[in-house]
Amino acid sequence: MASTATVATTPEGIPVIILKEGSSRTYGKEAVRANIAAVKAVEEALKSTYGPRGMDKMLVDSLGDITITNDGATILDKMDLQHPAAKLLVQIAKGQDEETADGTKTAVIFSGELVKKAEDLLYKDVHPTIIISGYKKAEEVALQTIQELAQTVSINDTDLLRKIAMTSLSSKAVAGAREYIADIVVKAVTQVAELRGDKWYVDLDNIQIVKKAGGSINDTQLVYGIVVDKEVVHPGMPKRLENAKIALIDASLEVEKPELDAEIRINDPTQMQKFLDEEENLIKEKVDKILATGANVIICQKGIDEVAQSYLAKKGVLAVRRAKKSDLEKLARATGGRVVSNIDEISEQDLGYASLIEERKVGEDKMVFVEGAKNPKSISILIRGGLERLVDETERALRDALGTVADVIKDGRAIAGGGAVEIEIAKKLRKYAPQVGGKEQLAVEAYANALESLVSILIENAGFDPIDLLMKLRSTHENENNKWYGIDLYAGQPVDMWQKGVIEPALVKMNAIKAATEAATLVLRIDDVVSAGKKSGGESKTPGGANKPSEED
Numbered sequence: 001m002a003s004t005a006t007v008a009t010t011p012e013g014i015p016v017i018i019l020k021e022g023s024s025r026t027y028g029k030e031a032v033r034a035n036i037a038a039v040k041a042v043e044e045a046l047k048s049t050y051g052p053r054g055m056d057k058m059l060v061d062s063l064g065d066i067t068i069t070n071d072g073a074t075i076l077d078k079m080d081l082q083h084p085a086a087k088l089l090v091q092i093a094k095g096q097d098e099e100t101a102d103g104t105k106t107a108v109i110f111s112g113e114l115v116k117k118a119e120d121l122l123y124k125d126v127h128p129t130i131i132i133s134g135y136k137k138a139e140e141v142a143l144q145t146i147q148e149l150a151q152t153v154s155i156n157d158t159d160l161l162r163k164i165a166m167t168s169l170s171s172k173a174v175a176g177a178r179e180y181i182a183d184i185v186v187k188a189v190t191q192v193a194e195l196r197g198d199k200w201y202v203d204l205d206n207i208q209i210v211k212k213a214g215g216s217i218n219d220t221q222l223v224y225g226i227v228v229d230k231e232v233v234h235p236g237m238p239k240r241l242e243n244a245k246i247a248l249i250d251a252s253l254e255v256e257k258p259e260l261d262a263e264i265r266i267n268d269p270t271q272m273q274k275f276l277d278e279e280e281n282l283i284k285e286k287v288d289k290i291l292a293t294g295a296n297v298i299i300c301q302k303g304i305d306e307v308a309q310s311y312l313a314k315k316g317v318l319a320v321r322r323a324k325k326s327d328l329e330k331l332a333r334a335t336g337g338r339v340v341s342n343i344d345e346i347s348e349q350d351l352g353y354a355s356l357i358e359e360r361k362v363g364e365d366k367m368v369f370v371e372g373a374k375n376p377k378s379i380s381i382l383i384r385g386g387l388e389r390l391v392d393e394t395e396r397a398l399r400d401a402l403g404t405v406a407d408v409i410k411d412g413r414a415i416a417g418g419g420a421v422e423i424e425i426a427k428k429l430r431k432y433a434p435q436v437g438g439k440e441q442l443a444v445e446a447y448a449n450a451l452e453s454l455v456s457i458l459i460e461n462a463g464f465d466p467i468d469l470l471m472k473l474r475s476t477h478e479n480e481n482n483k484w485y486g487i488d489l490y491a492g493q494p495v496d497m498w499q500k501g502v503i504e505p506a507l508v509k510m511n512a513i514k515a516a517t518e519a520a521t522l523v524l525r526i527d528d529v530v531s532a533g534k535k536s537g538g539e540s541k542t543p544g545g546a547n548k549p550s551e552e553d
């Protein structure tokens, strides 16, 4: 497939080479076909995981680390694709993931289907430009249709929000605990949401996710504050304090060890004692400076030595040492405190406030919970689960669900899932296609078919007959009142998805459609791939890998 870099010959027949040695080039139909094949391959990789009855993937990296997941973005990430067109698709899908968290697989599979249908048209001699413009027109109709169909959702519709969270969770391994998790998700998002003007705004960075393997998913809990994965440093310290005034210290409360080997000569035992006392006093002086502010809690990023520990214990102070920097930053945000690195400068203004701080047992370990902080928008979700891999997958599922609920609160519009919208759009497109006419009409119809393929894949993954069910669903949609009918993937028949509670943010579907159309048209527009040769540094090991693009980042 790698042709030479020759673009012209002189009248004498001498080839003129304008590219660097080792470059390769594919162009024309060959390039289009190669890119289409790559996009289809990515789709194939995700297809079987699509929908609530999709399968999971086990991904093993080069070090042997195993990830078990159903999360589209994670699968694409771990697959580490090399083909340039495949990479392009992944980039677009990831853009989708950042924008709306959920819907990654919808985007990738849909663009795979669009490209597949385009391939058929290419065989029928429809020019890519015509296909692209037909797809663009169809996209407009699709987005328009979603807008017309969408129902408004308010932040107070707790029940609806829970259904939306559950729909997002239903395709993940945690589906068994989805009611419980959905409840936490909705509570968390509504807690951090704030009204700006007449729009709701959600900053998910306010929600900390803390993971601890052990227990079961149903031990996962929402904490109205921050969880620090450390224990109270000294047994003599209180384990629970109300009205905590918290000093956040990024300095060590230990005797400074000299950087270089130093020798201290002491001739008489009393001198020795004096020296030790002096050291102790220095530490106590530091601690006193902190306590003078009125602090009764110290969270320290560095060490706290034994002298300081027992001194603090005597004063009834609760202290934690070697807290993570990120924990300190979170605590600062939550409690309204400031992280102090120079103890000489600490003052009362630097202290944070929380109504309760308590060390609690979580499984085998102890963790410190800081609750009722000054900023009520700082909250945490503590994820539990039998296996570490399950805990990780729960985190991914949780993040998707948080994103989904945040989307719908921000945007205020929802639609029914389970294929309802896809079928409704396809119906509209088939009515619209004759208006477009010409060969473009074929592209509009192809777009409708690609949308329906999404539904077929959902049905196939559930083990039912896609042809039969799709026919039934189409005819159900002939009736205007049945716009929310999709496929019940457990019973294998058309049902009203809204009533069934399979509900999604309009934004997720809209973004997936936009991302998929963008990726597909981008790929179709490319008819020339010029790849630089491998960077020097030895012979090229894999001759087939010549079209791997060189990347600077």
Ligand SMILES: Nc1ncnc2c1ncn2[C@@H]1O[C@H](COP(=O)(O)OP(=O)(O)O)[C@@H](O)[C@H]1O
Residues within 6 Å of the ligand: 049, 050, 051, 052, 054, 072, 102, 103, 104, 105, 106, 107, 167, 168, 170, 171, 416, 417, 418, 419, 458, 486, 487, 488, 489, 502, 504
């Ligand atoms: N209980 C359900 N019944 C039918 N369809 C569902 C159900 N739950 C989710 N879906 C559908 O599954 C699709 C999402 O599948 P998913 O694997 O989560 O992919 P994505 O990465 O695109 O979110 C959507 O079309 C959604 O409507």
Ligand SMILES: [Mg+2]
Residues within 6 Å of the ligand: 102, 103, 168, 171, 400
């Ligand atoms: Mg999903």
